[in-house]
Amino acid sequence: MRIMFVCTGNVCRSPMGELMMKRYLAGSSIVVSSAGVKGLKSHPIHQSSAKLMTSVGIDSSAFRSRPLTADMAQDSDLILCFEKEQRRDIVSMAPMTVNYTFLVTEFANMCLYSAQQQLVKGRTLEERLQSVIDAASFIRPMIPAPRDVDDPMGKSFDVFCRAAEQTNKALWIILDSMRKHYVDGGAGSGTKGGKVEPVNATTVIAPTATAGSPDAGSSTGRSAIESVGSSAETVVLPPIAAPVDAGVDRGKATLTK
DSSP, X not given: OEEEEEESSSSSHHXXXXXXXXXXXXXXXXXXXXXXXXXXXXXXXXXXXXXXXXXXXXXXXXXXXXXXXXXXXXXXXXXXXXXXXXXXXXXHHOGGGGGTEEEHHHHHHHHHHHHHTTXXXXXXXHHHHHHHHHTHHHHGGGSOOOOOOOOOTTSOHHHHHHHHHHHHHHHHHHHHHHSSOOSSXXXXXXXXXXXXXXXXXXXXXXXSOOOOOOOTTOTTOOOHHHHHHOOOSOEEEOOOOSBSBTTBSTTTSBOOO
16 A cells, blocks of 8 residues: 655655654555655755654654655555645546545544444455545545644744644544454454544653643544644654554554554
8 A cells, every 4th residue: 555645845744744654654564655736856854844753753864855746646545635725736636536635634534433433444454544545435424524734834833843743643543543443343343332542642742742642533522633633732653553453464564653
């Protein structure tokens, strides 16, 4: 499976999405990349985004931006963007991507809803993500309208922190929803009443290093979009260190810190 993050210039938001997702999916067969609909060519990641990545031990020094092409989009299996206008641009460039291009906040809601409703199918992470993509036309009417992750370019470091937090919470919701097996919702499925349970968080991206656990994916019924869209002072990177499902395809889709 190929996952691509797309923002405008490919120097602020999509690099953070790519680098954080790569960290979570280290050791898996999933390929993660990024590009920009008006992407700069071969520019380094923005210094504020780099600072946030460095604060959690992610080296972004080798990153270089690239403009999105139709071939890149068509070769992807899942495209996650940050604004509704970006989605329109992607689909206009490569119409066949309409079925697998989503705002990152939207796809987080789709995964959470699918998990809560026991719609997630498959044993590998790739299969589970694909099951959500395939059911998009059914799921989309059931979730809140997606919110943009605002472009921090030219704005304060706090705006970069907020963009990183919203992106990371969305990734957390996506992966936490997929890492449990919801086929029957019964014993051994990792659920309580078919709902997503939060994982503990330990590592923080922060101007202020106070650890906390966002309640994204909790059993309160709170939607992912409310968590993803909320503002806070810290960005929490959850310790997703176990296989997607205990004893299932160990080594094929392992999420690591």
